[in-house]
Amino acid sequence: MTVSTHAVPLSPPLRRSVLRLIGWGIVLGALAASWKGADMRPWALFQDAGNMAVFAADFFPPDFTEWRYYLGELLVTLQIAAWGTALAIVGAIPFGLLSAENIAPVWVRQPVRRLMDAFRAINEMVFAMLFVVAVGLGPFAGVLALFLHTTGILAKLFSEAVEAIDPRPVEGIRATGAGPLEEIVYGVIPQVLPLWISYSLYRFESNVRSATVVGMVGAGGIGVVLWEIIRGFYFAQTSAVMIMIIVTVTVIDLVSARLRRLFI
Amino acid sequence: MADRTNEAAIRVMRLDKTFGDRKALDQVSIEVRPGEMVALIGASGSGKSTLLRHVAGLTRGDRGQGRVEVLGVCVQAEGRIAADIRRIRPQIGFVFQQFNLVGRLPVITNVLTGALGRMPAWRSLAGRFTLEERRAAVDALSRVGIAETAWQRASTLSGGQQQRAAIARTLVQGAGIILADEPIASLDPESSRRVMEILAAANAEDGTTVLVSLHQVDYAVRYCPRTVALRQGRVVYDGPSAALTPRFLRELYGAEASALIDGAAPRQAPVKPQMPLGPDRAAAVA
Numbered sequence: 001m002t003v004s005t006h007a008v009p010l011s012p013p014l015r016r017s018v019l020r021l022i023g024w025g026i027v028l029g030a031l032a033a034s035w036k037g038a039d040m041r042p043w044a045l046f047q048d049a050g051n052m053a054v055f056a057a058d059f060f061p062p063d064f065t066e067w068r069y070y071l072g073e074l075l076v077t078l079q080i081a082a083w084g085t086a087l088a089i090v091g092a093i094p095f096g097l098l099s100a101e102n103i104a105p106v107w108v109r110q111p112v113r114r115l116m117d118a119f120r121a122i123n124e125m126v127f128a129m130l131f132v133v134a135v136g137l138g139p140f141a142g143v144l145a146l147f148l149h150t151t152g153i154l155a156k157l158f159s160e161a162v163e164a165i166d167p168r169p170v171e172g173i174r175a176t177g178a179g180p181l182e183e184i185v186y187g188v189i190p191q192v193l194p195l196w197i198s199y200s201l202y203r204f205e206s207n208v209r210s211a212t213v214v215g216m217v218g219a220g221g222i223g224v225v226l227w228e229i230i231r232g233f234y235f236a237q238t239s240a241v242m243i244m245i246i247v248t249v250t251v252i253d254l255v256s257a258r259l260r261r262l263f264i
Numbered sequence: 265m266a267d268r269t270n271e272a273a274i275r276v277m278r279l280d281k282t283f284g285d286r287k288a289l290d291q292v293s294i295e296v297r298p299g300e301m302v303a304l305i306g307a308s309g310s311g312k313s314t315l316l317r318h319v320a321g322l323t324r325g326d327r328g329q330g331r332v333e334v335l336g337v338c339v340q341a342e343g344r345i346a347a348d349i350r351r352i353r354p355q356i357g358f359v360f361q362q363f364n365l366v367g368r369l370p371v372i373t374n375v376l377t378g379a380l381g382r383m384p385a386w387r388s389l390a391g392r393f394t395l396e397e398r399r400a401a402v403d404a405l406s407r408v409g410i411a412e413t414a415w416q417r418a419s420t421l422s423g424g425q426q427q428r429a430a431i432a433r434t435l436v437q438g439a440g441i442i443l444a445d446e447p448i449a450s451l452d453p454e455s456s457r458r459v460m461e462i463l464a465a466a467n468a469e470d471g472t473t474v475l476v477s478l479h480q481v482d483y484a485v486r487y488c489p490r491t492v493a494l495r496q497g498r499v500v501y502d503g504p505s506a507a508l509t510p511r512f513l514r515e516l517y518g519a520e521a522s523a524l525i526d527g528a529a530p531r532q533a534p535v536k537p538q539m540p541l542g543p544d545r546a547a548a549v550a
């Protein structure tokens with residue numbers, strides 16, 4: 001036996017330290033270069049502290065007199081989120097399967113993935129503005145906006161789940177003489193279903209939040225109300241609406257998190 | 265069912281398979297007659313799984329002259345899987361070492377997937393199995409002795425039960441040929457015995473042709489009249505299992521032989537219904 005005389009160094013190799021230093025330099029440099037563009041004026045917060053206090057005071061006490069109206073619009077928001085997510089799930093199943101490496105050949109996979117990238121890259125607000133023009137003001141524009149953006153996200157999550165499956169059960173199905181669609185229905189879907197459900201619920205949560213925002217460009221729901229009262233400087237009502245949104249979103253997050261735990 | 269003309273059930277001709285620069289199969293030729301039960305033995309890495317996967321058309325051989333036929337139908341030739349492979353696959357039941365069941369589905373659904381190859385697509389995709397198909401699945405589960413687990417998730421079964429469910433799937437498939445790839449490698453002796461007996465019963469009662477890979481010779485000797493032995497991708501013996509004495513195995517395998525001999529098989533008298541052995545039994549040993 002040869003005895004190794006190499007001592008293990010007690011500090012990382014020099015090259016790694018230098019690389020780390022350069023990495024930090026790049027991050028800090030980029031932030032410094034962005035200071036002007038982002039119009040960073042932290043001192044403004046302190047200079048105008050008096051104004052801020054007055055502004056904040058306007059929010060109290062919250063004015064809940066119109067709560068029935070808010071509640072109705074909040075329900076519309078939830079309905080927008082529900083339909084946007086449901087349609088997205090339906091779209092994400094084929095697109096997700098078609099962008100999975102172990103299902104689709106490269107000439108199908110690549111174009112589908114790029115299309116899904118585009119759906120994801122464009123924010124739901126932008127889609128909402130486009131659909132307000134295309135189908136008119138109102139909740140349906142919001143549904144379509146959430147639908148497209150969420151399809152892009154879920155398709156990617158779904159396909160990652162599919163790529164992580166155990167191939168052996170699928171081969172077991174294939175060996176019986178089943179066709180490719182049957183392999184998917186009996187071999188792939190049962191394996192990914194819990195994850196798919198969990199992802200879908202998670203996206204429903206985020207879509208409830210997004211649905212409040214797409215309303216602000218006229219795509220229906222509580223967002224429209226919020227936009228109108230903010231523009232009218234009704235801050236007491238604004239704070240009432242914001243409290244109702246926070247409560248709703250929190251409740252939905254909690255329930256959905258519970259449900260998701262059931263499926264994993 | 266398997267047609268009983270003079271057609272071979274399985275015919276492998278001069279099959280080559282190379283992984284990288286390693287030859288996993290080297291000019292393999294074997295022929296299995298309908299109704300035979302044949303063991304495929306060899307040390308780890310000798311090519312047993314590779315050969316069985318080629319017979320089922322799950323893996324392609326090298327370009328060249330290699331050819332595989334099942335019941336007279338081409339499975340693959342010259343490194344290309346037959347375009348109509350799905351027509352012959354329902355005839356080939358495959359039992360995997362790792363069972364390859366879908367763990368989250370109930371056992372009975374796993375068994376019912378054996379019928380997929382014969383069902384119209386609209387029915388299989390909608391999951392609409394007929395009453396007869398379900399009855400066949402329950403019958404198959406009873407035959408392998410685990411009917412009471414029908415509605416359990418497959419993943420909750422023990423290894424031996426899962427392997428029996430996998431065999432039930434090939435029974436529902438109505439396969440004329442069962443290829444079993446080390447079906448007992450991960451099982452305890454008692455489960456191993458049951459699985460081998462179920463395969464032997466399918467062979468004796470239904471006339472199903474069975475080609476089963478094993479890496480313990482004593483199981484081959486007990487359950488299969490004939491053995492094909494592989495070593496480093498080549499067929500080094502094809503004849504009566506009875507001839508595989510420890511001494512002869514050492515001749516075939518040298519130092520590797522010990523892995524094949526020191527099996528954990530229970531040493532009892534064979535319990536399987538005895539199949540008549542081929543006339544070549546006396547002419548043991550090449």
Ligand SMILES: Nc1ncnc2c1ncn2[C@@H]1O[C@H](COP(=O)(O)OP(=O)(O)OP(=O)(O)O)[C@@H](O)[C@H]1O
Nearest residue numbers: 283286288306307308309310311312313314315479
């Ligand atoms: N997909 C693959 N890629 C690369 N090499 C492979 C592949 N499958 C098998 N091999 C190689 O081919 C040879 C034969 O493997 P095979 O799995 O057929 O052996 P085996 O007889 O079934 O062994 P075991 O008893 O361990 O299951 C081995 O050298 C193995 O490493």
Ligand SMILES: [Mg+2]
Nearest residue numbers: 312313314446
């Ligand atoms: Mg193997």
